[in-house]
Amino acid sequence: MLRLGLIGCGGHGRTLASAAAEVEDAVIGGFADVDIGKAENLARDAGGGDAFSSAEAMLKAAGVDAVLIATPHPTLRDGCLEAIEAGKHVFVEKPMALNAAEGAEIVAAARAADLRLMVGYCLRFAEIRTKMQSLLGQGCAGDVQAISAGKGGDPLTGWLAEADSGGGQLLFLGSHLVDQIIWLLGEAPVEIYASVTYRQDTGSDETSAFQMRFPGGAVAQCIVSQAVGSYFDFVEFMGRNGRVRSDWPLNTIQIASPGLATYGGGLSDTAQIRVTSDPRMPMYVAEIREFVDAVRSGRDPSISGEEGLTVLRVLDAVVESANSGIPVTLNANRPVVGRGARTAPGESMRHREGSSR
Numbered sequence: 001m002l003r004l005g006l007i008g009c010g011g012h013g014r015t016l017a018s019a020a021a022e023v024e025d026a027v028i029g030g031f032a033d034v035d036i037g038k039a040e041n042l043a044r045d046a047g048g049g050d051a052f053s054s055a056e057a058m059l060k061a062a063g064v065d066a067v068l069i070a071t072p073h074p075t076l077r078d079g080c081l082e083a084i085e086a087g088k089h090v091f092v093e094k095p096m097a098l099n100a101a102e103g104a105e106i107v108a109a110a111r112a113a114d115l116r117l118m119v120g121y122c123l124r125f126a127e128i129r130t131k132m133q134s135l136l137g138q139g140c141a142g143d144v145q146a147i148s149a150g151k152g153g154d155p156l157t158g159w160l161a162e163a164d165s166g167g168g169q170l171l172f173l174g175s176h177l178v179d180q181i182i183w184l185l186g187e188a189p190v191e192i193y194a195s196v197t198y199r200q201d202t203g204s205d206e207t208s209a210f211q212m213r214f215p216g217g218a219v220a221q222c223i224v225s226q227a228v229g230s231y232f233d234f235v236e237f238m239g240r241n242g243r244v245r246s247d248w249p250l251n252t253i254q255i256a257s258p259g260l261a262t263y264g265g266g267l268s269d270t271a272q273i274r275v276t277s278d279p280r281m282p283m284y285v286a287e288i289r290e291f292v293d294a295v296r297s298g299r300d301p302s303i304s305g306e307e308g309l310t311v312l313r314v315l316d317a318v319v320e321s322a323n324s325g326i327p328v329t330l331n332a333n334r335p336v337v338g339r340g341a342r343t344a345p346g347e348s349m350r351h352r353e354g355s356s357r
Contacts, residue, residue, distance in 0.1 A: 002026040002292050005064035005088070007055045007079050008071035009033040009042040012093065012357035016068050017046050019284035026292045030062030055079055059086040066116070066295050068288070069093060070357045072159050073166030077102040080117075084109045089116040091291045091301075093357065095175035095315070096308040098166050103312040107305040118291045118301035119308030121179045123248065125286035127277050132235070132246040132253055133184055140257040142241025144185060147220035151177045152207075153231035161202045161226075168204035170196070170315055173233075174224040178212075178311045179303075180235055181222070187214045188310050191329050196322035199226075210318045249279035 002025055006013055009031050020028050032052040033039040039051035052058040059067075059082065066089035069079045077097045083090050090110065096119045097103040110117035123129055136144075151173045159165040160172055182188055194210035207225040214220070236245035242257030253273040287303075294301035317328040 002066060002296060003029045003062075003064045004292075005030040005032065005055075005058050005062050005067040005083075006042070007032045007058070007067055007069045007083070008093075008357055009035075009038040010070070010357050013038075013068075013070040014042060014045075015281075015284055016070055016288065017042060019281065019288045020068065021046065022285045023289045023292055025296065026288070028068075030058040030064050032058040055082055059083060059088065064088060066090065066291070068291075072357060073098055073171055077106060080106045081109055084113050084115055084117075087113065087115070089291075089295045091118045091120060091288070092308075093120045094179070094308065095119075095171050095312060096305070097312060098171070100309060100312040100316050103305070103309040107309050110305055116291070116295050116299075116301055117305035118287075118294065119303050119305060119311075120287060121176060121183075121303050121308075121311075122283045122287050123176055123180055124183055124303060125283040125290070126248055126279060127282070128246050128248045128251050128253065128275050128279065129180065129184070129235070131273065131275060132237075132244055135244050135253070135255060136184060136237060140242055140244045140255055141237045141239030144216075144218045144237050144239040146238045147181055147185070147212075147218060147236065148238070149177055149181055149220060149235045150223040150225075151233045152223070152225035152228050154226065154229065155199075155206075156204070156226045161199075161204055163198075163203035163205075167202070169224050169226040170205045170208050170318065174208060174222075174315060174318070175311050177222055177224060177235075178314045179307070181212065181220050182307075182310065182314075184235065184237065185214060185216075185218060185220075187216055187218070189213060189220070189314060189330060190215050191327050192314060192317035192321050193327040194318040194321040196319065205319075208318060208322070210321070212314065251275040251277075251279050 006028050029049050031039040031043045031049055032055045036053040043049045043051045067083045069092040071079055080090050080092050152169055160167040189212035191213040196208045197206050199206045206227050210222050212220040233248045245254045256270045290302055321328045
């Protein structure tokens, strides 16, 4: 039985605890949060396990093999490094860190210690997106030329609204969107061109519009916003054979592929698939199961720290391009710099201790 520790016992920590309870051969034995009441309540509701007021105390006393980290963005890096130093495998919620510089520290530490590191991009396990991946593999779109994608909704609140707490829609949901496109396409972008507007009250990014150019020739246009009165999350791939679009959590897939009779033989024909599974909890269970299996078998998880670092490099480039007004070229030798949250030019970041997401 793999013994897990949970760092961060807020709303998302509860979600991960519920998911872990459905995973065979794993149990959460320790719950840590700077708000000890949250840790105690979750330990009780989960049916067992010890509660701690700090990750350090849990790592010393709980006898855990691996940890799940679900804290606010500014404390993800420190939580990861502390757990790795204690010899624990790490599942960390996206975006893994505030920026690529912090992400690189985590990846290097995990590799040096030969520990498994997985980033929680849960939408890779959502049926609406795994079906889309399968359709792309069948050639529904063919040679992909263009991608359109967006994610966002109402204005963020709490620490997610504050620039100096690592808030803003770009890190919160933009990280998901970038990961989805890279995963589905199977390529990392080589150039970023972006425009970002910022909230007047909190300084966090409000709407980010950015283009990613890929080495195979595809171009992705992306919108991430916290200024929209309705939640949206879509990814559409358009290629020489047709197009495929999936919307989450609406759980619908639209296909227009003249070359595949199953999905309409005419240029104007569009087929729709309705996914009936729960759009949320199954993907969380699947990602925790993947992490547990990777640890038990000693292999890299399907979402590695390096993949999380690639996403952070893209997000850093979005801000850099928006600030400079020119495209940013990405390559493996590009240096990673910066330690603060993404803020509007001229603003600063106060690193604050967080407890839970």
